[in-house]
Amino acid sequence: MHLIKALLAQINPYTGDIKRNIKKHLDFIEKARKEGASLVIFPELSLTGYFLKDSIYDLGVNINKEGPGIFGPLYEASKNVSIIAGFVERDDNFNFYNSSFCLSRGKVLHVHRKVYLPTYGMFEELRYFKPGSGFNVFDLSEGRSARARASILTCEDAWHLSSSYICVNKGANIIIINSASPARGIASILDKFSSINMWEELLSVIAFYYKSYVIYAxxxxxEDGxxxxxxxxxxxPHGEMDSCAGYLNESSLKIEINLDLLNSERFKTPLIRDENLHLTFREIQDIIGSKK
Amino acid sequence: MKKELPQINEKNFPLISTHLTNFIREEVLRTGLKRVVLGLSGGIDSAVSCYLAEKALGKSNVTALLMPHRLSSPQSLKDAKNIVRLLGIGHHVIDITDGVDWYFTGEIKKGASEMDIKLRTGNKMARERMSILYDYSFKLKALVLGTSNKSELLLGYGTIFGDMASALNPIGDIYKTQIYQIARLLGVPENIIKKAPTADLWAGQSDESELGFSYELADSIMYLLIDKMYKPEVLESLGYDIKIVNKIYGMIKKSQYKRRTPLIAKVSERTINVDFRYLRDWE
Incomplete structure (x- = not known):
């Protein structure tokens, strides 16, 4: 059996307080270590909070220039347990990104800069952040097994089905979605907010039709109401929810990803194998051409 | 096309209740305080706020102020006292008659019309209560808990810097029709739920006769206009009386100023709330 044991850290970050958030992260990382997990996944912007507005200016960290810097304790902790967490990234040209890194063995294994920045309704991300330039796949098992190939999508990224399409066709079989999704919408027939229901339907679709594990943190x-x-x-990959950390309250959830399941699911329903990338490419070229 | 205002019922109430009590607890505690104070009128809205606060913070951290005026219905005070007793929360009764009436004795002599005096007295009563609530906020180290529902906030059926003022409001995004549903699920006494809605600013006052439509109708219209963003003409095609739709939309627009902070003339490079933008929960 090829198992990955992970811990989903469903936290309530302190808005704008990186130091206190690092402390909170370390507590959950320690819990993950004690429970035998090799990976702990935190939500979007877990190290800063979400509705940051002008304080984004004060919270950006340039991990390429400054190295571990303020995140040093997390780099250190990642020697035992791999960590996926969200932060405000700043680059050399003073741009800010809504980023997530995967730290492993004391180093940065992967960084995803959120591509689709919602700027409508209550959201205003594009006002502050620069969009990321793409979606990538990284080896979560770092050579121990070639089969754990993951991509990170951040919240709105997942609402564009083209994002997960790109990831799975690049070879991902684990889609990790970190988010900061507000509860909204009352529905008479549901026992949850309609936003939660929408998310669960989306996650099921991505998992089933892209024959992948979908992990949602x-x-x-x-924050301000x-x-x-x-x-x-x-x-x-069968499109079914395996386990859930519950709604609204801080908690953690131990999960097991059984990579052997991918084998049977992708054999029974070989949608990824049969995907016609050339056709899609031609069609997209035509669409872009006709829009000029 | 489905067009009904969603119900708060046994199915969704557990999560909504957790959400609202989490809101109160978290937004109060992060300020470094642990208490709330609220005006308890004996009506359904403040009753619902009060029940939620007690659930969120415990009875020792909720204080109700009962602030009758000589024109208030005696039943209101009785109903408020009943809530205090049922929840076991602290309370104070402060009669606002003198605080309000002294001002108008002079105004009446100056020849203001009776209707004007009635409305102005109503506003003054709301602001007198606000003023006492904020004094108790300081005195008790407690945040003022709001009790205005979404219907009255949208219609502007409230007094600016009066009953519309608070530090945090758990029910401001919940329509009056849904307040009834949530009240039943919280166990608010049935006689409070069954009373006709009133601001109780003068004897026999009624929200619905003053507004000229029922909350049930107004709420279904506002749900489609505001939450669903349907245009008025779409509501007409769905069978709603366009005159009432336009009247309600007009009231919402006209009262926008009540829901916003005062305008500031921009002169600097960074102006408060314009391009100086931080959460209230700024840390």
């Missing part, structure tokens, strides 16, 4: 807590819904969970 969403935050909880309030807006409450985040939690509901961190994992969906199997």
């Amino acid at each position: 969403n935050r909880v807590g309030f 807006v409450g985040f819904s939690g509901g961190s969970c994992v969906f199997t």
Whole structure:
């Protein structure tokens, strides 16, 4: 059996307080270590909080220039447990990104800069952040097994089905979605907010049709009256929710990713194998051409 | 096309209740305080806020101020006292008659019209209560908990810097129709739920006769206009009386100023709330 044991850390970050958030991260990392997990996944912007507005200016960290810097304790902790966490990244040209890194063995293994920055309704990310330039796949098992190939999508990224399409066709079989999704929408027939329901339907679709594991880490807590819904969970390549951390409150969830399941699911329903990339490419070229 | 205002029912209430109590607890505690104070009128809105606060913070951290005026219905005070007793929370009764009436004795002599005096007295009562609540906020180290629902906030059926003022409001995004549903699920006494909605600013006052439409109708219209962003003409095609739709939309627009902070003339490079932008929860 090829198992990956991970811990979903459904936390309520302190808005704008990186140091206190690092402390909170270390507590959950320690919990993960004690429970035998090799990976701990935190939500979007877990090290800073979400509705940051002008304080983004004060919270950006240039990890390429400054090295571990303020995140030193996390780099250190990643020698035992790999860590996926969200932060405000600053580059050499003074741009800011809504970024997530995967730290492993004391180093940065992967960075995802959020591509789709919602700027409508209550969201204003594009006002502050520069979009990332793409989606990539990284080896979560670092050579121990070639089969754990993961991509990170951050919240809105996942709402564009083209994002997960790109990831799986690049070879991902584990889609990790970190988010800061506010609870909203009352529905008479649901026992949850309609936003939660929408998310769970989306995660199921991505998992089933892209025959991948989907891991969702969403935050909880309030920022200026807006409450985040939690509901961190994992969906199997069969499109079913395997387990869920519950809604609204801070908690953690131990999950097991059984990579052997990918084998049977992708054999039974070989959608990824049969995907016609050339056709898609031609069609997209035509679409872009006709829009000029 | 489905067009009903969603119900708060046994199915979704557990999560909504957790959400609202988490809101109160978290937004209060992060300020370094642990208490709230609220005006308890004996009506359904403040009752719901009060029940949620007690659930969120515990009875020892909730204080109700009962602030009757000589024109208030005696039943209101009785109903408020009943809530205090049922929840076991602290309370104070402060009669606001003198605080309000002294001002108007002079105004009446100056020849203001009776209707004007009635409305102005109502506003003054709301602001007198606000003023006492904020004094107790300081005295008790407690945040003022709001009790205005989404319907009255949208319609502007409230007094600016009066009953519309608070530090945090758990029910401001919940329509009046849904307040009834949530009240039942919270166990608010049935006689409070069944009373006709009133601001109780003068004897026999009624929200719905003053507004000229029922909350049930207004709420279904506002849900489509505001939450669903349907245009008025779409509501007409769905069978709503366009005159009432336009009247309600007009009231919402006209009262926008009540829901915003005062305008500031921009002269500097960074102006408060314009391009000096931080959360209230700024740390």
